[in-house]
Amino acid sequence: MLDSDIVIVGAGIHPFGRFETSAEEMGAMAASQALEDAGLKWQDIDAAYLSRMYLPATSGARILRNLGGTDMSIVDVEAACASGGVALRQAVLAIKSGEVDTVLVLGAEKMPRGFMDPTMIYRPWQIKMGMSVNPSYWSMRAMRHMHEHGTTDEQIAMVAYKNHKNSVHNPNAMYRKEFSMEQILNSRLVCDPIRLLEICAANDGAACVVVTTGKKARELGARHVKVASCIHTIARYSADFRCPAESMSSKIENPGPTEVTAQKAFEVAGIGSKDIHCFEVQDTDAFCEIEIYEELGLCAVGEGGAFVESGATEINGSTPVNMSGGLISKGEPVGASHLAQVVEIVSQLRADSGLRQVEGAKTGLAHVLGAGGNCAVTILTV
Amino acid sequence: MLTDIKDGTEILPVKDGLIEFSQEDIGGLHLLGSFCNACNEVSMGTNALCMNCGGKEIKTIRLSRDGVLWSYTIIRHRPPGDYLGEDEFKPFGLGLVELDDGIKIMAPMEGAVDAFHIGMKLVLRPWVLVSKDGQNYLAFRYAEQGELEVKC
Numbered sequence: 388m389l390d391s392d393i394v395i396v397g398a399g400i401h402p403f404g405r406f407e408t409s410a411e412e413m414g415a416m417a418a419s420q421a422l423e424d425a426g427l428k429w430q431d432i433d434a435a436y437l438s439r440m441y442l443p444a445t446s447g448a449r450i451l452r453n454l455g456g457t458d459m460s461i462v463d464v465e466a467a468c469a470s471g472g473v474a475l476r477q478a479v480l481a482i483k484s485g486e487v488d489t490v491l492v493l494g495a496e497k498m499p500r501g502f503m504d505p506t507m508i509y510r511p512w513q514i515k516m517g518m519s520v521n522p523s524y525w526s527m528r529a530m531r532h533m534h535e536h537g538t539t540d541e542q543i544a545m546v547a548y549k550n551h552k553n554s555v556h557n558p559n560a561m562y563r564k565e566f567s568m569e570q571i572l573n574s575r576l577v578c579d580p581i582r583l584l585e586i587c588a589a590n591d592g593a594a595c596v597v598v599t600t601g602k603k604a605r606e607l608g609a610r611h612v613k614v615a616s617c618i619h620t621i622a623r624y625s626a627d628f629r630c631p632a633e634s635m636s637s638k639i640e641n642p643g644p645t646e647v648t649a650q651k652a653f654e655v656a657g658i659g660s661k662d663i664h665c666f667e668v669q670d671t672d673a674f675c676e677i678e679i680y681e682e683l684g685l686c687a688v689g690e691g692g693a694f695v696e697s698g699a700t701e702i703n704g705s706t707p708v709n710m711s712g713g714l715i716s717k718g719e720p721v722g723a724s725h726l727a728q729v730v731e732i733v734s735q736l737r738a739d740s741g742l743r744q745v746e747g748a749k750t751g752l753a754h755v756l757g758a759g760g761n762c763a764v765t766i767l768t769v
Numbered sequence: 770m771l772t773d774i775k776d777g778t779e780i781l782p783v784k785d786g787l788i789e790f791s792q793e794d795i796g797g798l799h800l801l802g803s804f805c806n807a808c809n810e811v812s813m814g815t816n817a818l819c820m821n822c823g824g825k826e827i828k829t830i831r832l833s834r835d836g837v838l839w840s841y842t843i844i845r846h847r848p849p850g851d852y853l854g855e856d857e858f859k860p861f862g863l864g865l866v867e868l869d870d871g872i873k874i875m876a877p878m879e880g881a882v883d884a885f886h887i888g889m890k891l892v893l894r895p896w897v898l899v900s901k902d903g904q905n906y907l908a909f910r911y912a913e914q915g916e917l918e919v920k921c
Binding site for chain 1: 783784787809810811812813814820821839840841842843844845846848849850851852853854861863864865867868871872873874875876877887896898900906908
C-alpha cells in the first residue's frame, strides 16, 4: 500500500427494509458502526458526504450531529441511483486534493411507500399520459433484447432465482427467502416481461464507509481495502432510454452508460473485467443484470441470458454477481444503495462474508445505474 | 374519448410545442420535432438547443404520423400521480415507436394488449384527456395501421 493510496478503513450498515426508525437514527447507526470498525472517533473525521435522494435538505448535518458537535464540512449529494457513487467519489477527490485526510461517506434513505413520486423524475405531460411507471422503461429494454437475441423469460427469472437464493445468507437484506423458478415465473406481471419477483422494492436503509490515505491506514493498523477507482458519468446522447426518456435517435448509437463508466473505472484501476473476482450490480429488475453482464464485458453482447444460465454468476461460479442478494432482495433505498454494495465488497475482500463468501476474492466491482442515465462504478482491491 | 369533449370547450395540448392541431380537426394532429441544421439530429418537441450538439440553428418540423413498433411493454397497474387515463384502469401498451424522421418516440398505444408485436406498423392517433377540473387536453397514442377505420 502506497502512502498516497485512497483506502476504506471502516464500513457500517443499517439493514435494508421498512422500519419505524427515522433516517437520522439509521444513518447515525451506520456511521457509528463504520467509525468503530475503523477504530476512529467522530472527531478524527475531516469532512463528510451524505448520499440521499428523498430526504430533506441538509440531512447530512441533521443525521451526523447525533455523533457530536463539529466544525467540518458536511455536504449532501444527489445523483439518483448513483448518489452513493458520487458521494464516495467526492471523498476520494477531497483526499487527493490534500486538504483532508479522513472522510466519512454515508448513504441514508427513507422512501415513501408504493410507487415513487413521479414528479421527481417525470414531466407533467408524461404523468398525465401514464408514462411515469419506472419499470416500463426497463421492460422495453428487456423486450427488445429478447427480440434481438432470443433471451428467454426463464433466463430472466434465473437472475431473480440466484439473487433471492443468495439473500438467505445476508442479514441486511429486506427479503431473505428463496423462491423456486416456478414461483418466480408465476408471479404477476408488472410491466411485461418483468414480474413481481423479478423487481426491486423501494425501502429504507443506510450504509457508511470511512475513507482515508494509505499513510493514515498504516498508522491506524486498520484492515484496509483500496479504492482503485470510483467513477460517475451521465449517459451520452441517446445512449440510454431509462426514465424519463421521451425519444431516442435512430441514427446515432452511443455506448451505454455502464460500458462507458466501467471502461473509465478499469482504466483508472489499471485492471480489466476479467481481473475482478466479484460484482455487485444494479439489478433494479432481473433483466438489467443480464444487460450489465454484457456492458461490463463479462460476456459477449446478446449472450447475457446464456451466461446466467451457465451458472457463471453464482457465488461459486467463475464470475459471482450480487452475492448480497442484489437490489431484488435487499430493496433499493436509493441514497444508501451503492454504499451498501461497497460495504458488501469490503466484506468480501476481508473474507468476512460467511456463507456468501467468494473464495479468495481480492478484487470487486460495485455498479449502479438509474434515472437520468446516472451511472457509477467503484473498483476495490486488496 | 372524442365523445367526452363538450361543445365549445377549448382543447389544450398536453404540452406546449409538442403537438400541432386545430380545434376543429384533432384527428389531423402532428407531433412536432426539432431538426438541428448543424448535426441533422431530430429531437421531440420544439427545443431551443440541439440535444446532441447544443447547436442553436434549429428548425421546427412536423414528425411523420406513421411509425413502426421498436419495443414495448404492457403497463399492468394504474400509473402513479396525476394520470388522466380512463377512470376504470385497463392495462395498456407503452411503446418506443420508430419514425421515418430518424427518431424513436416513447408513447402509449391504443388497442388490445395481446396484439402488440415488435415491427407492427403504427399510426398517430389523438387522445383526449380530461383533468379533474374539466379541462380537455389533447394527447397522443399510436394504433395499428388499418385498425382506425374500423374504430372510428
